[in-house]
Amino acid sequence: MLIYNTYSRQKEEFVPLDPPNVTMYMCGPTVYDYFHIGNGRSFIMADIIRRYLSYKGYNVKFVMNLTDIDDKIIKKSIEENKDFNLVSNFYISAFFDDLKKLKVSEASFYPKATEHITEMIDLILTLESKDIAYQIDGNVYYDVKKFSDYGKLSGKNLEELESGSRVEINEQKRNPLDFVLWKKAKEGEPSWDSPWGKGRPGWHIECSAMSCKHLGQSIDIHAGGNDLIFPHHENEIAQSEAVSHNKFVKYWIHFGFLNIQNEKMSKSLGNFFTTREILKKFSAESIRLFFLQTYYRGPLNFSEELLQSAQKGFEKIENLAQRIINAYSEEGNEVNYPENFNISGYYFDFEKAMEDDFNTSQAVAVIFDFIRDVNKILSLEGKKNRAFLDDVKSFLTKTAQEVFGIIHFDQLDEKEKDSNLEDDLIKLLITLRENYKKEKNYAASDHIRNELLNLGIILQDAKTGTTYQRK
Ligand code: AMP
Ligand code: ZN
16 A cells, blocks of 8 residues: 655555554644634545555554644633633534534544643653753743754755744744744743743644654654644654654655635635535535545645535435345345456455555545446346345445445435335325315315425325325
8 A cells, every 4th residue: 555655755655563553643623613624624534544544454543632722722712701721622522523423433532732731841851851942931942953854844954944934033042943842821821830930832742742642652644734744743753753763653644725716725814614514515425525536635626516516426326325225125036146247346446546545536436437337237127136235235335434434324224214204294194184174174184285285295186095296
């Protein structure tokens, strides 16, 4: 299996550190608002990669952190005149709700920054003891000149980074690129005790501390959006490797931006849709399919038209899944297993696509070819071959359901139950209407007929009784 590694800027064979175990860390949200569908793209694509690794038989431990202390959280808590904990806890629970609705599988663990302050202080102390970190007036900084590999991930040297970056001039720092590890508390801000006085951790040290605590000093995969390559991930490497002297991450995976008119969707630009808003119009399956149809590393422009066409694609998968369920109960003679139908060929093509750096658009194309071929076979007369139905259902379950999350067989059963309930309710109304007619209460009986018509149900009276049809 090939994975594009941002660190080496090429596709590399995936060989985990300790097979069949795989450790994977993903930079999670800063919880000061509902997450937008651009964040959603990164969360979903990380979920797909994790699910594919499980499909391959790896035992994946997946950790996603929650940044629950940060300038933006403090700003919001001041605006809303609430404790910062109330703000972060509110958005953490909204985050979990939305992830669940997007059908993103639960991580093995979601560590919170505020619960790892001790680990962060320990890391900073080690850096200080090696003279890599320095303290000035209650703030602690990382001296980037002390880490010779600084810039390797983003592919830049220190001079290029210095001239290209918009780092604010801070007289305290030795070098403009030095970044903060510990921030001195300002009046009224949430703070923790530390050897440097009251303060709070910088953002980058959070991920070094939490990934080390929960996954160890060296991990297989670290993922996040493209915006995190520099400085966040560059700084994580500098912190973790200066402490452990081990390679921090074997494979760096970065997700392309979801854009709006070629501009990154972001809260600060205000050009975003929350995941909640989008979920009101589109199913999780359609949203997932929309993302899967583009290479995860490239940019993708958001548009409702594209989501609508993904919705149509989803309906095709759903129709086939429903057809398979119905075919099991069809009357008629069992026929032979269809000639020329080679189930293993579809698995082969699906895996081939996924193993080329998770080429999900190609893998989705394999699923649609499969749907087309199976639909053709199902249109033939006679009861279907049971082994064939089993193979079809199993392929869709393993690929479209378990890896991609773009079909859910159990939901079809729910839909079936819903439509049975609907039929029963209509029949009940028909009986009520007949009773009214017998009582010559035509106003009431006509009312039922007209209201049902408004709902798209047409009643047809005949000598044998009343039947109904959907418009
Ligand atoms: P944040 O809450 O801004 O820290 O972002 C959470 C995750 O979403 C990070 O992995 C970001 O890199 C990612 N992200 C932010 N904006 C976008 C976007 N427009 N498209 C894709 N991923 C994004
Ligand atoms: Zn991070």
